[in-house]
Amino acid sequence: MSTRPTNLQRLDSVGERRCPGIVYLVGAGPGDPELLTLRAARLLTQADTVVYDHLVGDGILGLIRKEADLIYVGKEKSCHTLPQGEINALIVRLARQGKQVVRLKGGDPFIFGRGGEEAEVLADEDIPFEIVPGVTAASGVSSYAGIPLTHRDYAQSCVFATGHLKDDSLDLDWVNLAHPRQTVVIYMGLGALPEICRQLMAHGRAANIPAAVVEQGTTDKQRVVTGTLTTLPQLVAERKMKSPCLIIIGEVVALQEKLQWFHPDATASLGHAAIA
Ligand SMILES: C[S@@+](CC[C@H](N)C(=O)[O-])C[C@H]1O[C@@H](n2cnc3c(N)ncnc32)[C@H](O)[C@@H]1O
Numbered sequence: 001m002s003t004r005p006t007n008l009q010r011l012d013s014v015g016e017r018r019c020p021g022i023v024y025l026v027g028a029g030p031g032d033p034e035l036l037t038l039r040a041a042r043l044l045t046q047a048d049t050v051v052y053d054h055l056v057g058d059g060i061l062g063l064i065r066k067e068a069d070l071i072y073v074g075k076e077k078s079c080h081t082l083p084q085g086e087i088n089a090l091i092v093r094l095a096r097q098g099k100q101v102v103r104l105k106g107g108d109p110f111i112f113g114r115g116g117e118e119a120e121v122l123a124d125e126d127i128p129f130e131i132v133p134g135v136t137a138a139s140g141v142s143s144y145a146g147i148p149l150t151h152r153d154y155a156q157s158c159v160f161a162t163g164h165l166k167d168d169s170l171d172l173d174w175v176n177l178a179h180p181r182q183t184v185v186i187y188m189g190l191g192a193l194p195e196i197c198r199q200l201m202a203h204g205r206a207a208n209i210p211a212a213v214v215e216q217g218t219t220d221k222q223r224v225v226t227g228t229l230t231t232l233p234q235l236v237a238e239r240k241m242k243s244p245c246l247i248i249i250g251e252v253v254a255l256q257e258k259l260q261w262f263h264p265d266a267t268a269s270l271g272h273a274a275i276a
Pocket of ligand 1: 216246
């Protein structure tokens with residue numbers, strides 16, 4: 001077991017709190033407020049300030065303490081309301097003012113959420129922080145779409161990748177992504193879908209491997225389109241699918257027809273909270 005003191009302990013050990021504030025990096029899950037952790041829901045009712053991203057829906061924002069300050073920092077692709085450096089500086093500043101800050105992010109903060117970068121800054125600045133995991137899109141969206149990411153008959157491994165790289169290039173490890181009996185989940189890959197399918201086929205995946213795109217998964221606007229590596233790009237273009245979308249590729253996608261259980265139109269009658 002590690003003997004390294006935690007961020008909080010380090011401050012307590014000097015007998016005084018140089019910084020009474022704290023930052024919670026909280027995962028809001030993929031959309032359905034019912035998927036929030038108890039810890040996340042509790043922190044939202046206690047926060048002084050909530051700094052949130054564009055993927056956090058109204059159903060979740062509605063749970064925040066009425067007296068709390070809400071700061072929207074955006075972060076849609078190529079449309080950052082506040083650059084990352086300024087977000088980092090903002091949460092440090094708020095904590096130094098003694099605030100209990102919730103930095104609320106879609107999905108899980110540590111999966112394509114820049115939570116690692118923000119936690120590093122907090123550690124460097126000696127600001128107490130905690131990480132509250134959330135249901136990541138791969139897990140939540142695949143479940144609501146009825147696509148198991150692993151299955152003993154079809155996929156023994158699952159890999160998450162991003163289809164959006166820092167400099168807009170798509171330089172993924174195609175050899176590893178094209179492994180057989182593996183499910184590939186791609187975040188932020190909608191714009192690169194034709195290239196992703198082309199590269200996987202060029203690296204050995206069969207043209208008829210099932211593949212899906214799920215738009216706004218877990219919400220009342222969820223749409224699922226399934227096809228194959230050959231047909232999916234055109235199907236998605238015809239349906240004019242828009243971000244946020246998750247791409248799932250692998251034999252497990254064939255189970256979607258049988259396992260789909262979430263019907264957004266029926267969410268109200270099932271008691272599911274719909275997200276505006
Ligand atoms: C910046 S990443 C954030 C991922 C997040 N940290 C997580 O763990 O899910 C945003 C991408 O996640 C995926 N995503 C997040 N929520 C989604 C949803 N409800 N439906 C489909 N895709 C979603 C999309 O690929 C979207 O472009």
